[in-house]
Amino acid sequence: MTEPLQQLQQSLKGQGSLTRPRQVVFSALLGREPQTMAQLVAACASQIDRASVYRTIALFEKLGVVQRLQIGWKYKLELSDTFHHHHHHLTCLKCGRTTPLPEDKQLESRLQQLAKAQNFTMQGHQLEIQGLCRDCVRSR
Numbered sequence: 001m002t003e004p005l006q007q008l009q010q011s012l013k014g015q016g017s018l019t020r021p022r023q024v025v026f027s028a029l030l031g032r033e034p035q036t037m038a039q040l041v042a043a044c045a046s047q048i049d050r051a052s053v054y055r056t057i058a059l060f061e062k063l064g065v066v067q068r069l070q071i072g073w074k075y076k077l078e079l080s081d082t083f084h085h086h087h088h089h090l091t092c093l094k095c096g097r098t099t100p101l102p103e104d105k106q107l108e109s110r111l112q113q114l115a116k117a118q119n120f121t122m123q124g125h126q127l128e129i130q131g132l133c134r135d136c137v138r139s140r
């Protein structure tokens, strides 16, 4: 079993075994940029049905395997920081593409400081920059 799958099994704990739908959905998320539910359903369509994808995502969210990236009133899904390196995103408001930003240690520690100054212990955060990507700026 690959390492990510072992991690997944640990996260599932008392929630049953690594069933096929769980493996399929997990593989569809692994190493990918954030996807909408529709994209995810499409990616799994040849192997499991829509209802199974929804059910599995609901469980994954509850267990912290998956996190939502809120984009306006919509959202995309990606694996949580347990499964891939913590990062921030750029989202293009025109074409909807989401791309990762390179890690910035200064920004990370600044966020820690800001939270700490409010006597708040930060356990995680999400950060997303919204705007227009290069292609969309050009085609305007």
Ligand SMILES: [Zn+2]
Pocket: 092, 093, 094, 095, 096, 097, 132, 133, 134, 135, 136
């Ligand atoms: Zn764009």
Ligand SMILES: [Zn+2]
Pocket: 086, 087, 088, 108, 125, 127
């Ligand atoms: Zn961060």
